[in-house]
Amino acid sequence: MINVRVLAHRIRRLAVTTVAATAGLALLAACGDSSGTAAAGVAAKPGAAAKSPAIPTEDVVSSVVTDPALKAKLPAGVRRSGTLTLGTTFNPGTAGLPHGGETPDGTKVGLDVDLRNAVAKVLGISWRVQNGTFATVIPGVQNGKYDVGQDNFGVTRAREKVVDFATYLNDGQSFLGSKDIKINKVTGLTDLCGLTVATTPGSTFQQILTDGASKCAAAGKKPYRVQYFADAAPIFLGLANGKVDVMFGPTLGLRYDARQVPDTKYLGEISTTPVGFVTARKSPVAGALSAAVNKLIANGDYAKIFRKWQVPGTGIGKSAVNPPPTF
Template identity: 30%
Template structure:
């Protein structure tokens, strides 16, 4: 989407969600656990229900996606959400939604928080609050057979670059072009905007693009699925933090989530989960509304 909504999208098509909202309670929460946080940390409605409703769009591996065998929602965000629930002493209910519904759902109270690869941006902070928890970074990548052609920024100039126009990466590609290509007297990058990361990948595979941009977390996942296909090249783009989305001005909820995240950092749970997914680069200090530019 930022994408003007979030800096992410999956490279590979995944099972289409049924229209509407699906609830997965037992698989993602279990019973309420004893924790270091008291009920008074949470908004009254959540404390009384004993359930934290977490909105997710499970089409973004390895952060959240549907297990092909069980059809349960799994991934890094699911693990973190479960850990948050345990720390807060509540059950976690994963609410499946389309990506475009997520922000509105937290604003209207259909979910309590959202964890779904959403980037914390200054623009979004006007309508929601964020507890930043994941240092995402965009990566240029290409087919392995072409990777040796890209060793310095200027190698991208004049090439066709596929990137989802709905992500932060699109604007980053525009800035990259100004800095290293047109601003340096070289041929402009030929931007090929797509509707998703998977569509950008298709352009690359079919030879209509020379190179593409995708989240490093996606590439780590697909490297495990097909080690001989893609290759990240060049330096990572500037890190854009993913944030846990909270209704604007709900200081009770944001305070509870921030406190719980800091506790997960302190006891090692947070780093263990990210390291288990090969994403040590994404470890950051949890903060409230950390993006300033």
Template identity: 30%
Template sequence: MHATARRARVLPALVLLPALAGLVAACGTDPSDGTAGDRPPAAAPATGAGPNLGPDQNRIRAEKVPAIAAEVPAAVAADGALTVGFSADGAPPLAFPATDDTTLIGVETDIAQLVADVLGLRLDARTSSWENLFLAAKSGKYEAVLNNVTVTEERKDVYDFATYRVDQLAWQVPETSPIKSITKPADIAGLRVSVGAGTNQEKILLDWDRQNRAAGRKPAEIQYYQKYGDVLLALKSGRIQAYFGPNPTIAYNIAVSGGSRVAGTYSGAGPDLQGLIAAMTKKGNGLVKPINEALNTVIANGRYLEVLKRWGLANEAVPKSQINPPGLPRQAA
């Protein structure tokens, strides 16, 4: 039996990454239910390489569908706007400030715009802390939240969900790495790997490591960094051989910076369930059905896929939006 893997907690590197885009790490703690969610950490500002990061987005738009717009609750439609919450801590490619530090852009805001268009409403984008997104949705202050929120069974007690992306994790390795693929526990045996503390992916990684040790394989050396920029430095220097994190973060970094590649993807819900990202509304407020129908409209007419391709996330497309599908299992008390 091998010894328990050494889990080194590494302090942030005291250097700046040139031309580094700030990105998103997933799955922080949601105070509303105690389960893992998708909180984006503080990150370095985006640089302007790759996708358009300016305030003039020329967003992909959709047409109003009167039959769906008529289903919007009167209390929501009264002011002619759909108030949608996004995290103030967001980073590319989800929801983050443009180069003017004011305009909110990203795949989440683009999808919210499509939904508002179909509903015949103006998009009123608001930002708050990750924790307050849940409180604001619960109170009705925000009529919807589109912020990389994963469907969980606990959250379904309090909120309604209309899905619009798969919750995908990815393994990032240097472009020249000899590692061909990482898809199963044996693939990480003996590797130096990094993952975010307190995340869904950490739970998966630790479970893989336990399986390896039980099978007599070498344990992984797991290192923790406070910022994604420090992860990239560790990959470049060889201090780690692979990073396990949210697919959007990794896909965006590869698009704007290069130098690395994806060695494998994995469901954010683990081996037995495909995790799903969804628009979140206050439970029973009548808004989830028109949002679901709006999403299915733009999925069918192709605007949805245009948005995902624009931000490099076509591999997270869903064939249709579902209302309150099975979510991540309840956490043991």
């Protein structure tokens, strides 16, 4: 059966796809936090049981070495203390993987965890990790509580007005289908014609589906039907019992869970968004973080991390500070 806890977490956390009525909302709201009424009639298969994903154990960080020239890019105070305060959300168990989770013995694991720890080794510092919520991390960076924020924050025009970004991966908008549907790839919205598509209200996913609603009629096909759920759990139950054909959601999580969750298949991505560490505006820390990511890319350590977490196609070729936003 679909692992409801794991996949529901994806929609709640996706930072890159929020659509907001104001810049403030765009900065603070996660798309799964949007209010809305769940569609009715979705139920789990009798007797079905959830299966937790396996946690990769390969050590991809301890061999990373410090680069003195990149460490020198950090402010003198940071070099003296040897630490940076990082604000992020706490992800117990495996529900937050591949981004982040925790083993039974309390060890923090995940793609984001490996990436930040590798970056810290390149810069010769350690993280002082403090837990906030998705909505409080960026304000915490703005007011100086955190030196750096990390929570799958996508680069948006609104966010670049108040914080700087140092990118480290791509995320975007993708489709996960039930194994029983006839299509195996979605390259455009007309591939969804005649199908039932589920997503969350108040999100970029909703905006894309709404804007494209006339495409099927223009192509002489039946329209796709959209169901909106404030919580992701019924979406995945719907995929399991045939009441939903396709889920429209975040790329990185859907790529990962297509490998972990039985009876689903990844159908492709239609757009991408760069994701990065956030720092205060004009902070030299952003440049140092970006340079450290590029060092990891150049020496192959970056690729090792992405192979470990089985998320092909979500890495970047080069980190940048404040790249042009896509939203």
